[in-house]
Amino acid sequence: MVYLTGLEGLSGSLPPSLVSSRRPQRALKASPKGTPATRTLRRARRPDFSTRLKARTSALSARLRRRDTLLQTVRESNAFTEPMQVADWLVRQLNNWIPAPCWAVVARDGSDRLTAMAELGLTPGLGPALWSAAEWVMSHGTELCSGDVSKEARGGGRGSGTVMALPLICRSQTVGVAVAIDPQPSTKAPSFGSGLMVSLRSVLEAPAIALDSALALQRAQELSVTDDLTRLSNSRYLNLVLRRETKRAIRSKTPLSLLFLDLDGFKQVNDSHGHLAGSKTLVEAAAVIRSCARETDVVARFGGDEFSLILPDTGPDGAMAVAGRIRDRVRAATFLASEGLAVKLTASIGVATLPNVAESAEELLRAADIAMYRVKAAGKNGIHVA
Numbered sequence: 001m002v003y004l005t006g007l008e009g010l011s012g013s014l015p016p017s018l019v020s021s022r023r024p025q026r027a028l029k030a031s032p033k034g035t036p037a038t039r040t041l042r043r044a045r046r047p048d049f050s051t052r053l054k055a056r057t058s059a060l061s062a063r064l065r066r067r068d069t070l071l072q073t074v075r076e077s078n079a080f081t082e083p084m085q086v087a088d089w090l091v092r093q094l095n096n097w098i099p100a101p102c103w104a105v106v107a108r109d110g111s112d113r114l115t116a117m118a119e120l121g122l123t124p125g126l127g128p129a130l131w132s133a134a135e136w137v138m139s140h141g142t143e144l145c146s147g148d149v150s151k152e153a154r155g156g157g158r159g160s161g162t163v164m165a166l167p168l169i170c171r172s173q174t175v176g177v178a179v180a181i182d183p184q185p186s187t188k189a190p191s192f193g194s195g196l197m198v199s200l201r202s203v204l205e206a207p208a209i210a211l212d213s214a215l216a217l218q219r220a221q222e223l224s225v226t227d228d229l230t231r232l233s234n235s236r237y238l239n240l241v242l243r244r245e246t247k248r249a250i251r252s253k254t255p256l257s258l259l260f261l262d263l264d265g266f267k268q269v270n271d272s273h274g275h276l277a278g279s280k281t282l283v284e285a286a287a288v289i290r291s292c293a294r295e296t297d298v299v300a301r302f303g304g305d306e307f308s309l310i311l312p313d314t315g316p317d318g319a320m321a322v323a324g325r326i327r328d329r330v331r332a333a334t335f336l337a338s339e340g341l342a343v344k345l346t347a348s349i350g351v352a353t354l355p356n357v358a359e360s361a362e363e364l365l366r367a368a369d370i371a372m373y374r375v376k377a378a379g380k381n382g383i384h385v386a
Helices: 036-045 049-064 067-077 083-097 124-140 194-225 235-252 266-273 275-292 316-332 361-377
Strands: 102-108 114-120 144-146 162-170 173-182 256-264 298-303 306-312 346-354 382-385
Touching (some): 049 083, 067 083, 067 194, 083 102, 114 124, 124 144, 124 173, 162 194, 173 194, 194 235, 235 298, 256 275, 256 361, 266 275, 275 298, 275 306, 306 316, 346 361, 361 382
Parallel strands (some): 346 382
Antiparallel strands (some): 256 306, 256 346, 298 306
């Protein structure tokens, strides 16, 4: 066998014209592929993100200007009704057009907080670069392209590596941001050229509209089952879930418990400090109550200062444990401290369990309500099990 330097990677037999009559050279021992040294060498030889993007510019420009690309983008991005589905489609499509170690789509959730709706290749180390770029683009509504985000004043210098953040604009509003990140800095900022940038903005309009529509639908659905003041579930959602869980409990022969509670002394808050102070007290009390529940529990504001909790797969003992936490934490809490006040409240809690005292959702709710009023009649600040 003849060893030819510079021809590694070629396979198959060599033509006679390439075979040398010289004495065969000694084969070099290959180093392990996974060693840090070889990985560093491969990274050093690989062009940076901006260079790779520039090499793809002509092909990408031709692709984005094609009519079928636009039609495909409109059709596929509007095939989903969930924001995360739209975002997941978009990160995969963008990675197909512009390959990057990480792509993410960021938008505001139902609580108006920026969240990553979908991502490919996102690691904790890339988080600072993602959020610094996304926050800036959401605020300014224009692209942010940086060869080294750690030196980028527009993003506050958080994170490191190459960043390309594209706004998703719908009806002149920035509804989200698509962010590409390469952990390795580039010698220059990523650049498309004016013509390609116009084409990219046009193509991104369809998924931006799809994402905005999905977010609007999600907000409408959340509002229909969410209490406007406390952001807990409302009584409508409570009744829906209670009926569903009752059927499931009967079918699977598992227990289902319901807590019904009333805040003792709340009327005095309204009378002494006004209804705005009362509303803020309800918000703070709702947070205390929610902190006592488990992930599988449903916590709802039933109305006024009354709250209810659905506890799936929970018997009387487990329900008593949850009720005890609520009673103790409400009693220990100091409300309206931020207003310079020190309002103290207690809670009267009724507990009912299916099938012990009820065989339907209506009977379970009625039993818990009656149990709660028995606590009221006995002096408040307590728990009664139906």
